[in-house]
Amino acid sequence: MAEERYDVVVVGAGPAGSMAAWAAARAGCDVLILERRAEIGVPKQCAEGISANGLKHAGLKPRSEWIANEVSRALVHAPNGDRFEVPGDGYILERKLFDRWLAARAVEEGAELRLLAEARRALMEEGRVVGVEFEDETGRHEVRAEVVIAADGIESRIGRSAGLVPPLKPDELCTCAQYEMVGVDVDEDATYFFVNNEEFVGGYFWIFPKGDGRANVGLGIRGSESEPGLALKTLDRAIREHELIADLLKGARPVELNVGGVPVCGPLERTYDDGILVVGDAARQVNPLTGGGLHTSLVCGRIAGEVAAEAVSEGDPSAARLREYQERWEEEFARMFKLAGKASRVLSGMSNEELNALAEALDQEDILRLVRGEGVAKVARKVVKRKPSLLKYARHLLR
Numbered sequence: 001m002a003e004e005r006y007d008v009v010v011v012g013a014g015p016a017g018s019m020a021a022w023a024a025a026r027a028g029c030d031v032l033i034l035e036r037r038a039e040i041g042v043p044k045q046c047a048e049g050i051s052a053n054g055l056k057h058a059g060l061k062p063r064s065e066w067i068a069n070e071v072s073r074a075l076v077h078a079p080n081g082d083r084f085e086v087p088g089d090g091y092i093l094e095r096k097l098f099d100r101w102l103a104a105r106a107v108e109e110g111a112e113l114r115l116l117a118e119a120r121r122a123l124m125e126e127g128r129v130v131g132v133e134f135e136d137e138t139g140r141h142e143v144r145a146e147v148v149i150a151a152d153g154i155e156s157r158i159g160r161s162a163g164l165v166p167p168l169k170p171d172e173l174c175t176c177a178q179y180e181m182v183g184v185d186v187d188e189d190a191t192y193f194f195v196n197n198e199e200f201v202g203g204y205f206w207i208f209p210k211g212d213g214r215a216n217v218g219l220g221i222r223g224s225e226s227e228p229g230l231a232l233k234t235l236d237r238a239i240r241e242h243e244l245i246a247d248l249l250k251g252a253r254p255v256e257l258n259v260g261g262v263p264v265c266g267p268l269e270r271t272y273d274d275g276i277l278v279v280g281d282a283a284r285q286v287n288p289l290t291g292g293g294l295h296t297s298l299v300c301g302r303i304a305g306e307v308a309a310e311a312v313s314e315g316d317p318s319a320a321r322l323r324e325y326q327e328r329w330e331e332e333f334a335r336m337f338k339l340a341g342k343a344s345r346v347l348s349g350m351s352n353e354e355l356n357a358l359a360e361a362l363d364q365e366d367i368l369r370l371v372r373g374e375g376v377a378k379v380a381r382k383v384v385k386r387k388p389s390l391l392k393y394a395r396h397l398l399r
């Protein structure tokens with residue numbers, strides 16, 4: 001077979017990869033997307049929530065074809081059942097349709113998509129990435145590229161083979177299990193979060209309503225506290241026995257089961273090298289507090305595609321040129337990653353009693369400040385005044 005050559009090869013047609021391919025194709029590059037699945041977005045491994053601001057930031061207008069439900073607030077439950085409300089408009093997507101729509105945009109812009117094409121490793125020459133080896137039903141192939149974009153999710157075989165992505169340690173990820181359920185009778189204008197460091201250690205339980213009584217119902221547990229099968233067992237137990245959750249979900253029945261991992265360690269220190277960019281879950285660009293990676297994947301994907309295209313047009317896919325990708329995504333998200341990482345460490349270190357005390361100490365004005373990303377220090381000081389036992393956590397947060 002003749003050697004194939006593209007300007008940009010994107011590995012993975014998830015949100016990060018399709019955004020990158022779309023942006024690079026729009027800028028005039030010859031783009032190939034390799035996707036190992038037969039059908040994009042299937043199976044979904046996501047609770048499908050994204051904030052309205054996140055979607056807007058990614059430059060996407062909400063479309064009824066892939067929006068399942070709109071919400072206006074989150075209801076966060078402390079272990080003792082006390083709850084507070086976090087205002088904020090958001091959407092619950094239909095990821096199977098959203099991911100497919102996004103990939104279709106890249107294809108319509110001129111990118112070529114190959115399904116059932118599994119990338120095996122980055123091709124290296126003199127220490128730089130020059131392409132990808134992949135396998136499809138006809139055998140193994142090599143494709144060369146000026147820039148490879150590794151958007152290949154949490155495992156990131158390509159990022160690892162290029163030496164940019166280290167394996168995740170157990171405490172750097174949450175293991176998740178989720179049902180899509182029908183017959184869920186909750187307020188469909190809100191998402192539900194349940195925090196409990198004895199039952200959902202280092203993670204939380206969620207109910208994200210999709211409308212008409214459908215909802216994603218799942219949980220994440222810190223990998224270091226988990227073992228094979230524990231997330232699903234804990235999910236089943238909570239649905240059956242948890243005082244509040246069982247009551248909310250009585251009569252609900254599962255129609256789909258999803259399992260998967262979320263990296264919650266914060267982004268890689270370096271997401272570029274000669275001939276390669278790493279993006280999305282592969283680059284650990286996930287909010288460490290919420291486990292949300294859609295907003296960041298979409299925005300970072302777009303930046304990766306744009307920078308790759310500029311580097312191709314200048315004939316310079318060196319690490320020095322591609323560094324702009326890192327600078328641009330850091331400008332958008334570095335502060336959020338840092339603060340969310342600290343908050344995640346603080347919250348996962350608290351006992352249930354301390355979580356209850358924190359929930360009691362927060363008033364609506366504090367919540368609004370936190371939502372707006374303002375005055376974390378002021379809120380922490382107020383909380384400590386009301387609950388002096390939380391001082392060490394406030395210190396850690398503000399360090």
Ligand SMILES: Cc1cc2nc3c(=O)[nH]c(=O)nc-3n(C[C@H](O)[C@H](O)[C@H](O)COP(=O)(O)OP(=O)(O)OC[C@H]3O[C@@H](n4cnc5c(N)ncnc54)[C@H](O)[C@@H]3O)c2cc1C
Nearest residue numbers: 012014015016036046047048049119153260280281293294
């Ligand atoms: C249970 C669960 C619930 C979640 N809920 C939310 C939520 O509500 N909101 C939110 O914002 N985030 C959520 N997330 C995180 C979110 O799903 C991810 O951050 C997001 O999908 C990342 O997009 P991505 O494109 O980087 O990776 P992915 O969506 O994982 O896409 C990677 C793509 O690469 C393909 N691929 C992988 N390896 C190869 C290979 N070797 N060759 C070719 N193709 C390959 C895969 O098939 C896949 O299509 C959740 C995650 C989980 C597990």
